[in-house]
Amino acid sequence: MLKRTLNLMKQDSKVALRNYFHLVILILAVLMSLLINFAIPDEVKLTPTELFFDNTPGKAFQEYLISEGVDPDRFFNSYEDLKSAVRKDGSSLGIAVEGELDRARVTIIHQGTESEEILNLLDATIESALDRVRGIERESNHRVEYLRSKSAPVSFNKNTIPIIVFMEAIMLGFLLISVMVFQEKEEGSIRAYRVSPGGTLEYILSKAAVNMGLGVIYATLLVVLTMGFRVNFPALMVLVALSSFFITMLGLAVSAFFRSLQEFLFVGVFILSILSFPVGSYYSPAFSPDIVTWLPSYPILFGVREILFPTGKTGFITSLNLLLIAESLGMLLFSYLVVHRRLMREGR
Amino acid sequence: MLKVKELYHSYTNDDRYAVQNVSFEIQRGEIFGFLGPSGAGKSTVQNIMTGLLKLQRGDVLYEGKSIKNISAKFFNRIGVSFEHPNLYNKLTGYENLKYYAGLFDVPTDDPMRLLDMVGLRADAHKRASAYSKGMKQRLVFVRALLNRPDILFLDEPTSGLDPNTASRVKDIIISKKEEGCTVFLTTHNMFVADELCDRVAFLNEGKIVTMDSPRNLKLKYGDKSVKVEYMHNNAVNSRIFFLDDERDRKEFNELLDSREVQTIHSQEATLEQIFIKLTGKGLK
Incomplete structure (x- = not known):
């Protein structure tokens, strides 16, 4: 199984490269870093x-x-x-x-x-x-206490980095996997795979691995270009990889229900919009209704921020990673069932 | 080796069957042709036999074992060539074969040797998207041979090929049979079927109309006649003689003695004529 999965990964990577997915993420990372470094101001006054x-x-x-x-x-x-x-x-x-x-x-x-x-x-x-x-000095009896050591203020432009990592590097897997699936459907190559000893799990894992790789490269590149090397990159890579796997599995399961990219796009964009709700909470922390905090994307966004701009929330990233592993396994099972029934068989 | 028993299939899950009551057996090393016009149900039967379509009713047995109970390892033993080329267009011909070979758990053939067999060596490193339809067809055909299969399923393997290449493909099919490979050939090309198949089954509207060797079918449904071309009054004349008819037989012998005969052709029926005779429609 391992040999076959590696063979599939090699093939999926080649197809991804020839679809210029690597150029897409390279150009996007450079453009976003230019935007963050030069176009978005350090400070934005939000009051009159x-x-x-x-x-x-x-x-x-x-x-x-x-x-x-x-x-x-x-x-x-x-x-x-x-x-x-x-x-x-x-x-x-x-x-x-x-x-x-x-x-x-x-x-x-x-x-x-x-x-x-x-x-x-x-x-x-x-x-x-x-x-x-x-010259009147009023006495004040209030005092300020911090839960943890006060963290350095984050400039407005740098504060957008977690959002871009979340919206682009992580969410990218959702769309790229659908492009891969629909391309194979259109070419018919998936039919040839069905009459080989290759199984559904290897098919899924190979595509997920390629998307995770692209997500990690994108996120790392963007963070290096905007924040330099003083970031906990291993933690960032693990979180992006796990999140990317989860989102990719979701994209795969959803795209299996549609016949073409055009049919999928409307529903795909709708799901991506819902997953983006936590961005509202990111800018206005007071806006955090349960319906938003329950979204799996909510802790991911704040997890990326915690890694890039640590506030000392010990254990948060570890528990988030464990949660993502559990969620990913659940989503893997769901994707497996959907792909097995809808992509690996005909006429059902 | 391979047994199909009372196969039924409905795409609408009701009693509108695309295939109904189809039964046949194929012996090891036999080339079995499935002949019928488009929409007759040929591909449906092949798709059920290869596990692409769910078995609804009836059974398909490989060496006595039902397709319902076979594992993924079964696919190490079969090769499937599709009518519509289904390749990774972004990969080269060689990469397509190399990738596909990596899916099997059994020793596979050298992709370059296979490409060479069908005249694609020079184009091995071109992307499949740049291949013509015939080149893609050849690539799909040799992809089915990669794992040295025991059973080959070939859907219109010579469709869109020029006569030379088609002949090369037919030679490969015959050599596979000689190696002991069982071939299930789906086609609407009566010449290919006649040339290659040990037995053929005619499929019409989802049902098998008749099944036998091409020779037996011709003997059974054809007329025993000969067409003679001969010279008479400085002109070429022709006449057909039915040899079962005593008068015709006598006149045929007289003609052989008295005239300058140029050509004699036996007039057995073609598979297409037999198909038309049995179903009232052509194979196209």
Whole structure:
């Protein structure tokens, strides 16, 4: 069986190479690394930009904010200028402070799309800043405690790497296996395989191995080009390989139900979209309904992030790998049954 | 060696049978031809015999063992050539054979030797996608020989081949028979069947119409007649004599004595004529 599986892997690899799958992943990895390194900014401000007009005596509020690092260009000389600037920039808010500092009158000019939470937060922030200008120090009895040692902040562009590893390197197997299966169906070569001693398991394992290889190469290349060599590559490779195996098995089982790539594509894209839901939770951790966390792709995405940007969650990766092994075995069994019944036999 | 018993198959899982009550036996070293027009059920029977199609009713026995109980190792003993070439188009001819050879648990033939046998040595390293239909057909044919099979299933092995190559393929089939290989040949080409087969079965609308050696079929269904071409008044004339008829026999003998005979041909029926006689339709 091993000899036959290796023979099949050799053949599947040759076909993959001649389908230019290696070039596809090479070009994608380079393009994505260029995007991450040069096109996506390090920081992206997701809240509105505040613009100011300080009409207090001596402009003490303006001086304080500039000393705190606020860009001087965000200050205007009149209320009308401020209003006009807010009107021009749809992602901005205007804050006008007028009168004596002790009884300062604050006006917030907003676009009308900001949430109540943002405005309340802004209100509290302005009041706190004014207190500092006034020289009033309020006592605070809150303290901050960390579950584990504080990890270094991750820049916005680097934070997208786990998503690309997850969406491209891992999910790639889902589509590539279907391309392989439909090509064999179209050529009829699968019929010739059926009248050989080759079994269903070898057929599946060979294709899965080629896809795992492509996924691991893609992920490694992308991470090297964007993060260099200071990454736990063995852990990354194991996680990508296991995840890729699981996703490939899923793709194989689904594609066995369809006669052509065109028929499969709609359902394939639908399944990929569902598996991509955890990306929403990745950017907004508060968005994590059970239906999303139950998806097998959810822990995979956060597992990739944990390997690339460790936060010290000891045991998480090990338990994730064990979970993936169990899930992959289940999916292998399912794929085996589907492929055996639908691809290895006719007229059933 | 090989026994097919009361085989039925329905693609619609009802009583609309593509194949019904098909039974025959093939002896070791025999070339058995399955003759019939397109859609007669030839490929269905072959697909059931090779395990490609599920056995619904009846049985297929290899040396007394039902196909229902055979293991994957059985495929080490058979070779299947398909009517429609099914190859990895991205691989070369040689790579296609090398890969396929790697699937067997038994010693296999040298791919290059096999390619040479069908005149494909020079094109061994061209991708299968660049092969013509005839070249693909030859490649599929030699792929079936890779594992030195005991039983060969050949579906239209000479279809799309030029006469020289077809003759080479027929020679290989005969040499396989001489080596003791059993051949199940599916075709609608009566000349191929006549030339190669020890016995043929005519299949029409899923049923076997008749089964015997080509010679016996011709004797049974043909007329014993001869066509004579002779010179008369400086012109070539021809006449057919039915030798079972006493008057014709007498006139035939007189003609041989009195005229300058140029050619004499026996007029036995062709397999196609017999098929038409039995089914009312041609083999195409």
